[in-house]
Amino acid sequence: MKETTHLTNDLQVELDKIGSTVRLKTENNSFIKMNYKDWAGAIVNSRFIEVSTYVGLNDKHLQLEERGIIACNSYTNDIVEIATIIDKWLGKQLDIFQLAEQHKSIKINKTYQDLKTLSVDEILKHRWKYFSEEIAKGTLCFKLDVFEEFRKHFYHLYPTFSHDNLIFSNVIEQINDDFKSPIVFCDKDVIWIGFFKDNSEEEGEKTFKTKDIKQAIEMTKKLLPKGKHKIINPWTN
Incomplete structure (x- = not known):
């Protein structure tokens, strides 16, 4: 050697x-x-x-x-x-x-x-399950009940976390700049949804805070790109 x-x-x-x-x-x-x-x-x-x-x-x-x-x-x-x-x-x-x-x-x-080796549906299922387990272990700072409710409504999107912020994409393992996703963050009992975590006037109307999970889900739906999105596997599409 x-x-x-x-x-x-x-x-x-x-x-x-x-x-x-x-x-x-x-x-x-x-x-x-x-x-x-x-x-x-x-x-x-x-x-x-x-x-x-x-x-x-x-x-x-x-x-x-x-x-x-x-x-x-x-x-x-x-x-x-x-x-x-x-x-x-x-x-x-x-x-x-x-x-x-x-x-x-x-x-x-x-x-x-x-x-x-897996289908898109299998990858998404494994991905959501993985993050549920990480949140339950305390590896990620995010409320599990909030995440599970989001999972029910956004299971068809690819989730990722950046510094405990939940973000969605329509490309597996990649953040797609053409798919503008809001950031979702849980701070104790408050859920924050928006594009920038600041008080900028430009994005002020697109920032939302609530303790109600249903309201958080509706606001997230409103801020996500419109239409039915096909999830892309970069190796097969």
Whole structure:
């Protein structure tokens, strides 16, 4: 198992040895200031990889992404294996399931796996259930009874949380800028619905506070984009 002194340079050497077409980013072709001694990255089409080392850890972290979604994480100290995986993912464009069969270090990200294997309805059902469980555990600061009532009315939309704020999208795993969703936040017994959490005059009429769940649901319906929305799986649409 070969030790690395400069991660990007050493990985590129291994890629070149196996005849890979992949070219890692370097200081010369990047506008971002990075420590390429401890980090390596490359992008081909919609796929991206990054490799990083951490002080005090022998294993290197390899992450594979597609369309901005993490496909897998892998931890290994074998730089030859890392180069081989990178070549298969970016150069040969193998799918993640083939890679996982060939490399035991690869752990497929569940979200990515669901996108590839489940129907939209199944993904939505799992997503809402997951957040219910997280709220019940106290991981998310949101009232469970409010969330469950919202679930009954908005089960057809893709929910996500940002800093304990509930937001909806019509694209799985992505916030769609063309689908303007209000923010829903629970502060003890008060439910807040709006687009910005401030007192701006422009958005003042679109901000609503209530202790009544039914009113909160009606206001959310009013602020969401009109019409029947098809939920998009970015891999199948």
